[in-house]
Amino acid sequence: MKRLRELRRQQERTQADLAKLLGVNRTAISKLELGQQQASASQLLKLAKYFNVSVDFLLECERAEYSNETYDLINMLECEGVFVGNHRLTNEEKKVVKGVLGAIFNRYV
Numbered sequence: 001m002k003r004l005r006e007l008r009r010q011q012e013r014t015q016a017d018l019a020k021l022l023g024v025n026r027t028a029i030s031k032l033e034l035g036q037q038q039a040s041a042s043q044l045l046k047l048a049k050y051f052n053v054s055v056d057f058l059l060e061c062e063r064a065e066y067s068n069e070t071y072d073l074i075n076m077l078e079c080e081g082v083f084v085g086n087h088r089l090t091n092e093e094k095k096v097v098k099g100v101l102g103a104i105f106n107r108y109v
Contacts, residue, residue: 003058005033005053021050038083074098 008018015029022029022043031037039047048055076082077098082089089097 001032001039003053003060004047005092007053007058008033011051011056018047018050022046035079036088038088073101098099 005019008015015026015033018029019026028037032039032043044055045056048058051058077089077094082094
């Protein structure tokens with residue numbers, strides 16, 4: 001979650017500050033920021049409340065193209081930390097998903 005790091009730095013908070021808020025260690029915060037770990041729903045809610053932002057804002061990556069607050073699935077696959085359950089998709093898996101989506105929705109992709 002690139003946004004998490006940006007917000008933390010903007011508000012001059014440390015990873016230790018966020019770790020205390022979420023009841024985890026500093027390493028877990030680092031992994032969240034690097035997209036190596038996925039935040040739970042309760043963690044996302046705590047972070048959103050702490051930074052006074054929406055969960056959508058926290059999860060949005062690189063201002064993916066959107067219209068009326070809906071996100072383009074193909075652009076979301078370009079994000080660093082894309083997960084299916086607890087599995088982080090590899091670049092190869094993302095290509096496969098894009099291919100499947102392209103085959104299904106070829107007139108839109």
